[in-house]
Amino acid sequence: MTSPLRVGVVGAGRVGAVLASRLRSHADIDVVAAAGASDRSLARAAALLPGVPIEKPSAVARSCDVLLLTVPDDMLANVVRVLADSGALREGQYVVHTSGRHGLAVLDPAADLGARVVALHPAMTFTGTEVDLDRLSGCVFGVTAGRSERLMAERLVDALGGRVMWVPEEMRTLYHAGLAHGANHLVTLVTEAMEILRAAGADDPAGTLRPLLTAALDNALAQGDAALTGPIVRGDVGTVEAHLRDLTENAAHTLPSYVAMARATLDRAAADGRLMPLRAVKLSRLLDEAGVDGGSGAHGSRVGDSA
Numbered sequence: 001m002t003s004p005l006r007v008g009v010v011g012a013g014r015v016g017a018v019l020a021s022r023l024r025s026h027a028d029i030d031v032v033a034a035a036g037a038s039d040r041s042l043a044r045a046a047a048l049l050p051g052v053p054i055e056k057p058s059a060v061a062r063s064c065d066v067l068l069l070t071v072p073d074d075m076l077a078n079v080v081r082v083l084a085d086s087g088a089l090r091e092g093q094y095v096v097h098t099s100g101r102h103g104l105a106v107l108d109p110a111a112d113l114g115a116r117v118v119a120l121h122p123a124m125t126f127t128g129t130e131v132d133l134d135r136l137s138g139c140v141f142g143v144t145a146g147r148s149e150r151l152m153a154e155r156l157v158d159a160l161g162g163r164v165m166w167v168p169e170e171m172r173t174l175y176h177a178g179l180a181h182g183a184n185h186l187v188t189l190v191t192e193a194m195e196i197l198r199a200a201g202a203d204d205p206a207g208t209l210r211p212l213l214t215a216a217l218d219n220a221l222a223q224g225d226a227a228l229t230g231p232i233v234r235g236d237v238g239t240v241e242a243h244l245r246d247l248t249e250n251a252a253h254t255l256p257s258y259v260a261m262a263r264a265t266l267d268r269a270a271a272d273g274r275l276m277p278l279r280a281v282k283l284s285r286l287l288d289e290a291g292v293d294g295g296s297g298a299h300g301s302r303v304g305d306s307a
Contacts, residue, residue: 004030005155008064010057010079012036014128015098016070017044019160022136024049026159033060044128061088066156069097077106084109094152096120100176103144103169118153119144119172122162123179137161142175144168189261192254199250225268232265235279237286244290259292 005028009020012034024031035057036045045054061067061083071079076099083089091114095107100121107117121142126132139162145153157164167175190213194205202208219227231239240262247255266283269275275283 002028004028006030006032006063006065007068008032008060008066009034009068009070010060010083011070011072012041012045012049012054013070013072014044014126014132015122016068017041017048017128018126018132018136019068019070019098019122020052021048021130022133022160023156024052029159033063035060040128048130057083058086058088061093064093066094066096066152069095071097073099073101076102080107081109084113089113089115092116094118094149096153096156098122100142100179101173103167103172104146105169116149116152117145118149118156119167120153120156121176122160123165125183138163140165142167142172144172189257192251192257196247196251196254225272228265228269228274230265232262232283233269233274235275235283237279237282240283241286244286248291255290256292259287259290263287 007020007023007029009016009031012020013036016034016036020031020034023029031049031052033053033055034045034049035055036042042054045052055063057079067083067089069076069079076097080095080097089095089110093110093115094117095110095115096118097107098121099106099119100123103119104111104117107115107119111117119142122136123140123142124132124135139160141157141160141162141164143150143153143157143164144167154164190209193209197205197208216227231243243258244255247258262283266275266280266287270277270280
């Protein structure tokens with residue numbers, strides 16, 4: 001019987017503590033140590049990794065076969081360099097980071113020592129609680145690895161309950177931009193929509209939006225642009241004009257994002273022919289006149305040119 005794979009985690013944040021907890025549930029994986037300095041990280045480790053020793057990053061690195069680096073993007077390069085310079089990394093050890101933006105290049109100091117490097121990013125948003133554990137089932141992991149490291153990458157993703165998406169090194173940032181644009185900006189969009197509804201008198205904005213947004217998301221994922229509905233696609237200039245007026249009076253802080261998304265929607269509806277050119281031009285001019293910075297930008301110009 002082979003001994004369990006020893007995994008160490010540097011960064012017991014929302015991502016690290018959850019991934020380590022999920023890995024720990026497998027009989028052939030032993031989470032031997034974790035590093036975390038903030039009170040929140042220590043609390044997460046206590047809740048999700050009870051009994052796992054909390055050590056300094058260098059001690060964690062020395063104790064494991066697979067080192068999981070789950071630190072913020074901007075800290076990653078420095079953490080790798082410090083660990084490499086301290087002698088905590090070794091030849092043949094797997095060094096794996098979970099950054100979406102970075103690929104393998106950021107791990108060069110480890111690779112120069114003979115470590116086997118992998119970039120393994122979960123396409124998921126995390127709360128840092130037990131709620132996330134079940135959400136990992138079926139989650140896609142954007143993985144960049146050399147041929148000799150792919151087997152270990154697949155083993156880790158399988159242990160996490162996920163699915164592998166191989167991402168070329170040069171496409172890591174673009175891959176991450178797609179996820180951030182969809183997930184992070186969705187949170188901003190939904191939050192602003194709730195604020196607008198609250199200003200209109202809704203006592204349960206979330207409950208009002210949930211069925212609508214769930215249907216819209218399902219339709220968009222299944223149908224793409226064909227799922228577009230609403231006043232922009234219909235060319236309802238008067239309705240959009242009324243929206244802009246009332247937003248200006250009651251929720252002015254949401255106006256820039258409303259105009260930006262209206263422009264993007266207008267472009268897509270005009271490009272696929274569902275919106276008549278004359279209506280498109282009228283809507284574009286209306287958005288130009290909304291008084292929001294960028295009103296005469298590329299989106300408005302492109303719609304005008306297509307008329």
